[in-house]
Amino acid sequence: MAPSRACLHLPIRPLLPTRTRLCSTRRPRVFCPLIIGQRWQGTSPTGVRFDDDITSHDKPSDLSHLNPAPEDYSRFIFQDKCHVTVHAGAGGHGCVSYLREKYVEEGPPNGGDGGSGGGIYIQAVEGLTSLHKLARRGIIKASRGRNGQGKSKGGKRGDDVLLQVPVGTVVREVERHDPVAEEIARRRKPKEAPADEDEIEFTPIRHDRWVLHPGANPSDFLTVAFPRLKPRRQGIAAMEPKAPIYLDLSKPMDKPMLLAAGGAGGLGNPHFVTRSMGRPKFASRGEGGMRLELDFELKLLADVGLVGKPNAGKSTLLRSLTNSRTRIGNWEFTTLSPHIGTVIVDDNKGRPLIESKGKTRRTHFTIADIPGLVEDAHLDRGLGLGFLRHIDRAGILAFVLDLSAGDPVQEVQKLWHELGEYERVRNTDPEPVIRETQGVIDWDPSGAGLPELDRPQKRQIELESPDDRETGHTLDYRSSGSLPPLTMPPIHTKPWFVVATKADLENTQDQYRALQEYLSAVENGSVEHPSGHVDGWREKVTAVPVSAIRGEGVSRIPKLVMQYLE
Numbered sequence: 423m424a425p426s427r428a429c430l431h432l433p434i435r436p437l438l439p440t441r442t443r444l445c446s447t448r449r450p451r452v453f454c455p456l457i458i459g460q461r462w463q464g465t466s467p468t469g470v471r472f473d474d475d476i477t478s479h480d481k482p483s484d485l486s487h488l489n490p491a492p493e494d495y496s497r498f499i500f501q502d503k504c505h506v507t508v509h510a511g512a513g514g515h516g517c518v519s520y521l522r523e524k525y526v527e528e529g530p531p532n533g534g535d536g537g538s539g540g541g542i543y544i545q546a547v548e549g550l551t552s553l554h555k556l557a558r559r560g561i562i563k564a565s566r567g568r569n570g571q572g573k574s575k576g577g578k579r580g581d582d583v584l585l586q587v588p589v590g591t592v593v594r595e596v597e598r599h600d601p602v603a604e605e606i607a608r609r610r611k612p613k614e615a616p617a618d619e620d621e622i623e624f625t626p627i628r629h630d631r632w633v634l635h636p637g638a639n640p641s642d643f644l645t646v647a648f649p650r651l652k653p654r655r656q657g658i659a660a661m662e663p664k665a666p667i668y669l670d671l672s673k674p675m676d677k678p679m680l681l682a683a684g685g686a687g688g689l690g691n692p693h694f695v696t697r698s699m700g701r702p703k704f705a706s707r708g709e710g711g712m713r714l715e716l717d718f719e720l721k722l723l724a725d726v727g728l729v730g731k732p733n734a735g736k737s738t739l740l741r742s743l744t745n746s747r748t749r750i751g752n753w754e755f756t757t758l759s760p761h762i763g764t765v766i767v768d769d770n771k772g773r774p775l776i777e778s779k780g781k782t783r784r785t786h787f788t789i790a791d792i793p794g795l796v797e798d799a800h801l802d803r804g805l806g807l808g809f810l811r812h813i814d815r816a817g818i819l820a821f822v823l824d825l826s827a828g829d830p831v832q833e834v835q836k837l838w839h840e841l842g843e844y845e846r847v848r849n850t851d852p853e854p855v856i857r858e859t860q861g862v863i864d865w866d867p868s869g870a871g872l873p874e875l876d877r878p879q880k881r882q883i884e885l886e887s888p889d890d891r892e893t894g895h896t897l898d899y900r901s902s903g904s905l906p907p908l909t910m911p912p913i914h915t916k917p918w919f920v921v922a923t924k925a926d927l928e929n930t931q932d933q934y935r936a937l938q939e940y941l942s943a944v945e946n947g948s949v950e951h952p953s954g955h956v957d958g959w960r961e962k963v964t965a966v967p968v969s970a971i972r973g974e975g976v977s978r979i980p981k982l983v984m985q986y987l988e
């Protein structure tokens with residue numbers, strides 16, 4: 423393939439087209455129509471937007487954020503995994519009360535029902551990039567319903583809790599404690615026959631199920647036959663996901679989804695009126711709320727992941743594309759945890775600035791700056807395997823290569839080698855197998871392979887019928903280990919491209935040419951995919967020459983990414 427038309431001697435001639443450069447010298451920020459087409463906006467992870475156009479980087483004041491002092495950065499708090507316990511609210515108790523009016527001595531019962539407990543809802547929303555807020559909360563409780571009152575006043579229902587998570591979050595259930603299911607299971611158990619046939623069976627009052635009139639004597643209840651009260655669920659509990667919960671929230675959700683409904687409110691004493699008992703002295707207690715232990719994990723970290731050696735210029739590139747304030751320093755491992763920036767490609771009115779051919783109209787995408795990759799990173803060298811996991815979770819891989827640091831072709835091959843090795847380790851490492859028999863899960867450390875977590879209906883650990891759900895199995899993985907890792911698509915099948923950065927430095931033109939030639943050969947299949955896989959992605963492999971520190975050439979990246987995303 424012919425070398426790119428772009429000139430790499432940026433000190434003499436920047437990478438921008440002539441007309442654009444002319445415009446920029448005449449301060450065209452607002453009036454030049456050519457530039458408006460190349461304009462995009464960025465936001466910081468906190469959502470602060472800025473308007474920017476590429477040529478405005480010519481101004482030294484605009485460039486200062488691309489070459490900041492190492493101390494000028496803001497901390498980006500990031501967490502891609504967390505374990506949270508959620509409690510749905512318990513129902514309020516029913517009330518024991520009677521009508522009291524002048525001349526009505528013993529009025530009929532008029533105790534109100536208890537309010538139902540608050541539910542736990544979940545919603546995947548755009549704009550969030552980390553689970554740290556959820557992780558910080560640890561235990562989340564919805565409020566309980568208020569008790570019923572006299573004069574047939576029902577109790578107020580408890581407040582719901584909404585958990586907002588980033589798009590791409592996977593939610594898995596670790597453990598469940600469902601008081602209603604436990605009560606049903608208890609009732610199903612056959613009762614033990616009394617040892618002595620003549621022994622009179624005495625059923626103690628279940629104070630956990632009944633509220634008694636405070637003015638009543640215990641003897642008042644000796645002859646009372648308490649009705650057989652079935653454990654109740656709220657009607658909305660039918661909308662709960664099937665147990666055990668496994669949700670792959672890969673799309674933004676319009677409406678929150680119910681995870682756990684609150685306990686049903688107790689019944690007031692009018693519910694227990696019978697012919698023989700006109701003024702019952704008891705009401706029922708509200709049902710307990712469900713407790714769920716959930717594992718949250720980000721499956722999709724960002725649309726684009728920046729992969730490169732330490733000091734390659736990844737953070738500078740992120741700064742030039744977004745309003746991120748990630749740390750930049752001329753030493754290795756400046757970035758120690760992922761930073762995510764958002765590139766907004768609309769005009770604030772939902773109209774995309776970059777023409778899209780596909781049906782989906784993306785108005786923004788996210789980029790993750792991931793710590794630098796060193797040789798043998800797959801053996802846990804450098805910053806460990808943790809950040810290779812982050813690369814694994816990016817939709818598109820952008821390999822950031824420093825054109826001034828040796829042969830870029832070898833560099834891209836080395837990076838792919840590391841990713842390939844990581845993938846191999848990830849796929850072949852013998853992991854313990856989970857087997858479940860009747861609610862008991864055993865680890866078999868000698869086994870190979872894992873249950874298919876992508877398709878929950880095939881999981882061995884899933885409860886078979888809706889009836890099983892009532893028996894209150896506790897799926898306690900923690901007694902035997904942690905949840906198995908998520909299954910991920912192969913890294914070599916992800917779309918990828920190269921960002922050849924530091925193109926403003928001397929003698930980088932030949933390096934770029936060699937790189938582009940190599941990538942064209944990969945694209946047309948004349949050389950093998952750098953991962954070594956025959957089915958490696960090679961549809962549109964290209965290199966974008968940029969000088970991130972000057973903000974030059976970076977405008978091509980959003981356009982390219984939008985093509986891949988469609």
Ligand SMILES: Nc1nc2c(ncn2[C@@H]2O[C@H](COP(=O)(O)OP(=O)(O)OP(=O)(O)O)[C@@H](O)[C@H]2O)c(=O)[nH]1
Binds near residue numbers: 731733735736752971
């Ligand atoms: N000349 C030139 N220098 C650049 C360019 N991009 C980045 N640099 C410099 O390269 C050095 C490293 O940049 P960073 O963005 O911190 O590199 P990084 O890849 O994030 O490094 P780690 O966080 O350690 O992995 C800094 O001194 C930058 O100023 C560029 O386009 N041109």
Ligand SMILES: [Mg+2]
Binds near residue numbers: 737738749750756791
């Ligand atoms: Mg960095």
